[in-house]
Amino acid sequence: MKIQRFFRQRTLLLGDLFLIIVCVLAAFVLRLNFGSRLADFRYQILTNIGIALVVKPIIYSWLGLYRRLWAYASVQEIKLIAVAVTMASVVMFFFISVIQALQLFPEFPRAAVFIDWLLSLIAVGGLRFSLRILAESQPFGGGQSGRLRRALIVGAGDAGALVARELQKSAAQPSLAAPLTPVGFADDDPAKQRGEIYGVPVIGALKDLPRLVADYRIQEVIFAIPSAPGAVLRSVTEVCQQRGIPLRTMPSIHELIGGKVSVSRLREVEITDLLRRQPAQIDDELVGVSLGNKRILVTGAGGSIGRELCRQIARWGPATLVLLGHGENSLFETLIELQENYASLPIHTVIADVRDADRLRQIFRDHRPQVVFHAAAHKHVPLMESNIEEAVTNNVIGTLNVVETALAYDADRLVLISTDKAVRPSSVMGATKRLAEMIVLDAARRSGKAYVVVRFGNVLGSRGSILPLFKRQIAQGGPVTITHPEMRRYFMTIPEAVHLVLQAFAMGKGGETFVLKMGDQIRILDLAEDLIRLSGLTPYKDIDIVFTGIRPGEKLSEELWDEGVIYEETAHPDIVSLPEEELLSQEALHATLDELSRLAQQGETEAILQLFDELIPGAAVRSQPPPDMTSLV
Numbered sequence: 001m002k003i004q005r006f007f008r009q010r011t012l013l014l015g016d017l018f019l020i021i022v023c024v025l026a027a028f029v030l031r032l033n034f035g036s037r038l039a040d041f042r043y044q045i046l047t048n049i050g051i052a053l054v055v056k057p058i059i060y061s062w063l064g065l066y067r068r069l070w071a072y073a074s075v076q077e078i079k080l081i082a083v084a085v086t087m088a089s090v091v092m093f094f095f096i097s098v099i100q101a102l103q104l105f106p107e108f109p110r111a112a113v114f115i116d117w118l119l120s121l122i123a124v125g126g127l128r129f130s131l132r133i134l135a136e137s138q139p140f141g142g143g144q145s146g147r148l149r150r151a152l153i154v155g156a157g158d159a160g161a162l163v164a165r166e167l168q169k170s171a172a173q174p175s176l177a178a179p180l181t182p183v184g185f186a187d188d189d190p191a192k193q194r195g196e197i198y199g200v201p202v203i204g205a206l207k208d209l210p211r212l213v214a215d216y217r218i219q220e221v222i223f224a225i226p227s228a229p230g231a232v233l234r235s236v237t238e239v240c241q242q243r244g245i246p247l248r249t250m251p252s253i254h255e256l257i258g259g260k261v262s263v264s265r266l267r268e269v270e271i272t273d274l275l276r277r278q279p280a281q282i283d284d285e286l287v288g289v290s291l292g293n294k295r296i297l298v299t300g301a302g303g304s305i306g307r308e309l310c311r312q313i314a315r316w317g318p319a320t321l322v323l324l325g326h327g328e329n330s331l332f333e334t335l336i337e338l339q340e341n342y343a344s345l346p347i348h349t350v351i352a353d354v355r356d357a358d359r360l361r362q363i364f365r366d367h368r369p370q371v372v373f374h375a376a377a378h379k380h381v382p383l384m385e386s387n388i389e390e391a392v393t394n395n396v397i398g399t400l401n402v403v404e405t406a407l408a409y410d411a412d413r414l415v416l417i418s419t420d421k422a423v424r425p426s427s428v429m430g431a432t433k434r435l436a437e438m439i440v441l442d443a444a445r446r447s448g449k450a451y452v453v454v455r456f457g458n459v460l461g462s463r464g465s466i467l468p469l470f471k472r473q474i475a476q477g478g479p480v481t482i483t484h485p486e487m488r489r490y491f492m493t494i495p496e497a498v499h500l501v502l503q504a505f506a507m508g509k510g511g512e513t514f515v516l517k518m519g520d521q522i523r524i525l526d527l528a529e530d531l532i533r534l535s536g537l538t539p540y541k542d543i544d545i546v547f548t549g550i551r552p553g554e555k556l557s558e559e560l561w562d563e564g565v566i567y568e569e570t571a572h573p574d575i576v577s578l579p580e581e582e583l584l585s586q587e588a589l590h591a592t593l594d595e596l597s598r599l600a601q602q603g604e605t606e607a608i609l610q611l612f613d614e615l616i617p618g619a620a621v622r623s624q625p626p627p628d629m630t631s632l633v
Helices: 002-032 036-062 075-101 111-136 158-171 206-215 230-243 284-291 304-314 328-341 357-367 381-386 388-408 428-447 466-475 494-507 524-534 586-602 605-615
Strands: 149-154 180-186 200-204 220-223 247-249 295-299 320-325 347-351 371-374 413-419 450-456 458-460 480-482 491-493 513-516 545-547 575-578
Touching (some): 002 111, 036 111, 075 111, 149 158, 158 180, 180 206, 200 206, 206 230, 220 230, 295 304, 295 357, 304 320, 320 328, 320 357, 328 347, 357 388, 381 388, 388 413, 388 428, 388 586, 413 428, 413 494, 428 586, 428 605, 458 494, 466 524, 480 524, 491 494, 494 513, 494 575, 524 545, 586 605
Parallel strands (some): 149 180, 149 220, 180 200, 220 247, 295 371, 371 413, 450 513, 458 491, 480 545
Antiparallel strands (some): 513 575
């Protein structure tokens, strides 16, 4: 590889040296109009050539014109060439001005330098972009054209263009088994119809997809619109399923934050893709100021939400990022991923339990976090019904420990990740999260610090969610179990939720309960049927769906705020703020928490449930029967 690079650089250098001489001669010829005076300027011409042969290669090399892979040249390289040629001409003009000042020559046509600059732009750019033209003129696929599979790209934007280019390049690699070749784009933009990108035509709109697949003998469809909502991808998926054609997609725009678009990122369509929403805008400046160069600690960093928080926080350049978690394996996986993508970011991993107040004080004393994201919690609803004491000590007492330690060590900001199940809770998990909210809001009221709560519904793909259960049931041949055909829940993908959490965090002044707008609630039955189809099977034919019956006290649908509450719009269209609720006094709240801690230590579960119902508005936790571990929605 080094030898190839050496020969490439040497070839470019020799080409530049030849063109430097040609451009200087041509500049004088054009300036002097081919007249007999040209011979009178032979010394000036030779001097100019000598200066150019020294100055220009040095500046070209310094600015990287010999390091670039010009087969992949783009607009950025055009800008670089213009800068390099202009800088070289300025330096040459300086030397020539010095020579004139010393009166070494009686006359020196300065206009020749300007003409030389124009000719050099054409020559240097032409030499390098000829390499790209040569590379692109190579026949893609070589002798394997018979093995190429015909692909249609949905989306003729930047992402679609990159996919087309990558497919063309990969088709030229004989080592790839049956590579794809792009035969056309489908895009709804009228301005793009009948256009071409890298020689690939735009052949129709998305509504024409069934006809395009048939007319062009398409063997695979690639969805390349990262910003498209799930409804658009769903329509494309249905067409491909009806035709029996494989469909692959690019990750959503949230997943691509800070990433690189390439053909290697293509993957099979997942259920989370069908639930994509229109991407929300984020105030980069506000979030950047709030996270950039700050010492940040994330509890529960090994969990689904905690890990995504770490991913998205890392791209804002914090001073340090402390990963706190109880599970060493999941925390290690988070660490490895962050180190691979953010090698220069100072990361500290801490194995600790939020219930251990002494350990938390040691961690805060060592790392002095300025911002705390508290995502550590037990969240599995049926399991917490069977482990009430653990739910209390982890979700309530653990949150109290984190908040009080953050106050003691002067952390400026804290965010609690909460859930819609905290609204009029009918479960132990929901009740403990509502108490955790009270703890954070009380701390904000007492301290005046920017401690806030962010509440949202279910996130698809998180550990303990229904997707892994459904997938396991489908893999085993069914049946898929659902409590009730009209059971509905709010759903959001993990990257979308965290994207909005960071925006809410940056807007927080202290004491707010932010709620993420999660769109319409989705029937669990529709979710199960979509997942079965994405697995290449037919609902009720290949995989049966069984309804186990709604449990007493269970909600058919969730709520994001208490009944009668009027929320306030914020500066972000997908985030609302709830009005301040009447909180217990600090003394009453801490007396209740002490009582809960005592009851948990003594295993007084009935008393705990009674305290929940008495303390939390609208709570009906005691009405819950023993948990059903087969239907987890």
